[in-house]
Amino acid sequence: MLVQNCIHAGECEGKDASLALARDILIAGTQADLLAHVNVLIIPIYNVDGHERRSPYGRINQNGPREMGWRTNATNLNLNRDYVKADAVETQAWLRLWNAWQPDLFIDTHTTDGEKHRYDLFYDATQGPETAEPVARWVREQLLPDVLAALTADGYATLPYGQLRDRKAPTEGYMAGWSMGPRFSTGYPAACNRPALLVETYSWNPYARRVRATYDFLRHTLRTLGAQRESLHAALRNADAQCVAAHGGGRDGRVALAFAHTDQHHPVTYHAYQQVLHQSEITGDTVIEYTQTPLDVEIPLFDGIEPTFTVTPPAAYLIPPQWSEVIERLEWHGIRTFRLRQAHDLDVESYRFDDVSFADRPHEGRQLPHYKSTSIRERRHFVAGTVVVPLDQPRAKLAVNLLEPAGSDSLVAWGFFNAVFEQKEYAEAYVMEPLARRMLSEDAGLRREFEERLARDEAFARNPPQRLDLFYRRSPYADARQNVYPVARVGEAGVVQRLKAE
Template identity: 40%
Template sequence: MRPNLLVLALLAATPFAAQASATWTTPAEASGFHTTPSYADTLAYLRRVVDASHGQVSMQPFGTTPEGRPMMAVVAAKDGDMTPDKARAAGKPIVLLQAGIHPGEIEGKDAGLMLLRDFAVTGKLAHLLDHAVLVFIPVYSVDGHENAGPYYRINQNGPEKMGFRGQSQYLNLNRDYVKADAPETIAWLKLWQAWQPDLLIDIHTTDGADYQYDLTYYTEDARKLPPSIAAWQARVIEGEAIPAYEKMGHLASPYLEFKDGRDPTKGIENFGSGPRFSTGYAAIRNRAGLLIETHMLKPYAVRVHGTYDIVRAVFDGINKDPTALTKASKDADAWAAALAATPDASVAVTFKMDPTPKPFTLKGYAFTQTKSDISGDTWIQYEPTKKKTYAIQSWLALQPDVAAPLPAAWAIPPQWAVVIQRLDAHHIPYTTTTQPVTVPATQDQLTEPRWAEKPFEGHHLLRDVAIAPTAQTVTLPAGTVIVRSDNADAVLTANLLDARAPDSLLRWGYLDAIFEPKEYGEPRVMEALARKMIAENPGLEAEFDAKVAADKAFADSPRARLSFFFEKSPWYTAQKVGAYPILRLDNNALQQAK
């Protein structure tokens, strides 16, 4: 009789178990992955998870958007390790998982809800955070998320409505990490500083070609990274997590940036991530970074489940040896702090393609190429019912290119508040001088500036400039900011302050005024000045005549012809046009400037 009673009891309990399970269905799951929830519904679901988590999940605001919405982070951990101090005391690596920096690419949010539910409520992934702490941003660009519509991502297969790529000030937050224009970025940098994560995972949906893979991924090239971070990424992400993900029934590839989008057989190359991007910023903060790009043409359900599976695969890899990641971070900080002590210390700030390609097997589709009568270009059309494998070449590897010298310290006069404000945004430590001090310094003289013709992220980028280091004796006024390089922020600071760095404040246009002379000469005065200079220096006339002969635009411009002489005169050089105000100090100068 007992077995029959047990069966009856199980049968009676089944509807209630099913109902309990159904109550934890996420909004995206409930819609059959046709839709993704609003921000309010997302937070409502997360609050339910928090309430049911027995203290393993919490929510905390970390900022406010320009339109006044709260930016929320979710912390998940076992054993009460819910704060940065407790996490570090427990020796647990901290993983910052962020979704919705591009709100139309929102798989990370819906996968994150499922992951948190299965960790803290259903117990399906109860082991997920045995040895790690998760800090989860369900929606980074909240204003962009709420500005949803059906026509934002022409390349993408669902959900029905998608958020807008820019935030409410039309800034792309995944180009803002260094310049930190957006309030969201300032808030994110505070969150980063508080938690100092060991790994950043940034979830996106790709654009571009069609192929079999449901997911592509990107990690920064080893030459961009501290050695310990490069080794950890190679071993755990590429060596363990990606193979584990594929064993779950998925297909993954390194990020596919085709050399020619009209012909995939011409090979792939590195897309050129830099510090303005998430993984590039993690790299200059001496941390591991993983970019996830689900494939835009796969059904939304496939993309969400793929995100769920790759994240749990990464955590499985961390859980096998959590101290390996925390040690990699510690070693990376020590590596950065020691860079300035090496002879002729420098930091690579640009990278170029390794000219030697490697073979790569592309799991793609058949395609046709047609001469377009609309664009006049080649129109590629894929045939996704016909799988095809291609043997192509890969130029993913990079080599260091331009290096920025690494001084003992940088000196920033107090009037350059815009620079100092960015140091504060990135929480870079510095001291200030209390009285004027005269020291030897290296100052870069900048000439031949060339700006982009069109704005990019609210700025006209300085595309090119000639840089000539000059030795100077300068008097630093009281209040001059001194930023040392013998600390973990050395690489970050070099990328922010050095004129050679493509994402430096100079290149973003914050110091454009140094290229503007404030005093000019009238043409009648410069005519006389030119003749006087030629009389005193006959070789100058030959130089002028050669430029007239070689440069028609110059020859046809009376202003340019007169400026040739004015810019070589003391009336111009006294204005110090192009003198880069951020100075480099050696150890002796640093000791004097304390």
Template identity: 40%
Template sequence: MRPKHLHCQLRGLAILAFACLSLHASEPDHWITPAEASHFQTTPDPETSLAYLRRLAQAAPQRLQLETIGRSPEGRPMVVAIASRDGVFDPETARARHLPVVLIQGGIHPGEIEGADAGLMLLRDFALQGRQRHLADHLVLVYLPVFSVDGLANSSPWHRINQNGPQTQGFRGQSQYLNLNRDYIKADAPEMRDWLRLWNHWRPDEFVDIHTTDGADYPYDLTWYTEDPHKLDPAVDQWQQTLMHQLLPAYQADGHLASPYLEFRDGRDPSKGIENFGSGPRFSTGYAALQNRPGLLVETHMLKPYGVRVKAVYDLVAELLGQINRHPEALLAATTRADADTVATSDQTDHPIPLTFKLDPVPTRHEFRAYAWTLSASAISGQSWIHYDRSRQRTLSIPDWNRLLPDISVTEPAAYVIPAPWTVIIDRIKAHGLRYQKLPQATTLTAQSYQLSDPVWASHPFEGHLMLTRFAQSRQPRTVRLPPGSIVVPMNQRAARVAMALLEPQAPDSLLHWGYLNAIFEAKEYGEPRVLEQLAQDMLIKDPDMKAAFDHKLASDPAFAADPQARLQYFFDRSPWHAAQGVGAYPVLRLDAAELARLQAQPQPATEPRSSGHT
């Protein structure tokens, strides 16, 4: 046995032995968490976890309170625990006392439930003034142990084929088969609507989302991910980099091995390198970035024993909160500056905002601690099959394509306008807590608009949607008469990037891409073939260029030439009868500063405030 492997094995046994004991031998047995009581062979169901939290809150009401933020589709309560040394249990008081708010969630994928069990242990050790009694000295902790409570209730030993324990695991989707970690921006799930109310109520300064990884085998018991600097305000990025430079050495000094998130380019050959997994607004940390907040994705390693994974989360979260406690003013300064910067850029008409990102073509190098592996040919898949040898470790220098560069960017409008009939869009604006003005009367305005064409949809559903994968677009002025109840969403607000992610057609998780606006590509009026025959004859006589274009298409496109209906439709699509239907006219308008000022000067506008409460 090689010394390096022996050290790793002893480290794992030490962590497991520590995790399998109550962290407070002096505490009565009834404060041992359900997972500890089973020596981390099992994890509790939602009702058992909630019962434990309620007992804890009753025992320490000055330090811990519970709040129900909503109910799942199956009727289960969604509960957050609010931890505060000085009894600060509301965001207004936290802000008045200059205390940063840290939101931590577990169980968004409830088969990956370490965050819940580590959370119960941390909250106990804080509330009962154990080894974490200083956890919230200079901050307020909002802990959501189980986001997908219905998914956790749907537990089975057959849900996580890649994972080493616990004995049963929750299901990745909630009870409507939606993946909550693909739902942040589109907000289909009732649980996500409740989460967004929680977010807008507390406006946290730091966000942590706890998962378990799949994929390769390696010595690390935890990997982590933060958003690329190009996605963040510079103040937030600088704070985040400082945090990680302090956090990781301290964490690894506790005996853990940690690595940046390992998304391998080729799972059968890790030596080919890693790359950015492409987080965007549908994901937790991608959404936090739109809200000008640092976000930390935590991924324990699925093949480590469950107790090791829970201990890895416990220690990381405790160390992170300790870092924030030592310098709370630095985090508050970063998020305050980021919000102010977002508002300030709304006055810069030439300021491009990135919507999409691409991998930097020039990689850096990553020192990867790996298990040795071999490849064998598979007669089943026809591909190579990787085998890891945990008795042998080695360190490789592999290419790292984690850095991103802006790809598609657009200038920011002064405001967006959404006509009243488009309730599916207005509904999302409200769900995300964006500030808007409702027009009290019919209004005519001229604004920039998008004209879309050549749509192509995915062939298979994703999260219940047939997504629009590509289209052509152009921008042009349009004069429209807006009915009463249309809304204006100004960009001089802190969450302006959320509006752009929803409303700019090319944004990767725009409502257009998710298929909510498919109807705009459908013509509702049509022509009979006998009428279109005459229309085509007349158009060819009047327009020689059209005749040349039609003849070219016949010669170059055999499928078109063989389709009589397509040949007639060619002329209808280029006629005033088709243009009058507005096919492909994107309903969301972009206002410049002058037109916005005119709208805002109208007498007695009705304004609906952002919702600040939650159930």
């Protein structure tokens, strides 16, 4: 079991809880039996530089401790968005640890703010459609019921991590159960067929109570893990075997890359405080003021998640060797690859990008593209040294998440292929003009298309460079590789085996 604390270094109770637990296991001996069947790795402070940037003002929504660290690392990256792109040295070191130790269970500890209520601890877990079914079932049936019952017996109020649909109207319901993508610490293990737990104690509780809640969560999880180790190992074996056989796909053979809440809900008693709405002179809107009067109210909890986009994985991906930043990351992620010994012309599937635009602000230090991707089939030349990513491996689902452009955590979505979207050669108008005239006279279809466009698209009709560009794009001088994904999909396992054997 790997316990990680202080990824958001201002949310620091996990550090104290972990060290207290280590003390009680190793020195006081009061919890020594927890190690009978489990090895525990503890990262007391993951975001070390954020932890040292400490002050009383690191967390405005949080009740102590007197000083706390900062959310981001020294290069202002949120490490809890970095698990796929691995831009931070912390992430690169974490991936080495993850692959060297291969933990069976991962826990990340946090503090959450949000509306005022009477809960101690919120949790999320890999139990939705983003997780291999045997692992999700183990979390749902073997792990969570035991741990939550023990916490309730200790007197803690717990709730799945989420948020009210409308804070000003709690009876509208509560949304829980994200399907976190692999950019998140607790989404990443799911892409590797491993379970993960997110723990969020409540920011307005006193610090000591938050430490104690985290301590007890870790203690109960360790005990359950020890008792359920055989069922967990069976689930992990099944999940990896299914992943290898289905190239990362689930029982339907497909990999889900986008998810949404369904309308599925069930009633819960929500432990709130009575609230009154004031008219605010500052905002001009109503603002919530919480009273000290407890209020228990029955509300619907929405926790159904379903895939909204799935993809059939290929037998392998092919990555031209010049995309070294991408290839390097696959290695960091423990994804097995091999290189072509000689050049090949192969029939492959890939994608063309349309409607490309860019976000107007950076996100986590990157410029994120927006695009639509359309499947294409073509014969492509692959040089010797091209990297082949066969998907008959336990990291296949992670590879699909990284390499299918439609996934919101794909390397295309994170901006690793942005240069592909750029036009790098342009025609001079005095060169293009006679060529365009000739194309117009020789191609009746093109003339019809041009005239129709002029008639229906006024902005186009009034834009001379755009009118000329229409002809440039149809000429043999246009860049046929612009907006085309350099990575290719090979569908046949036999082709991959032949490439590997040569």
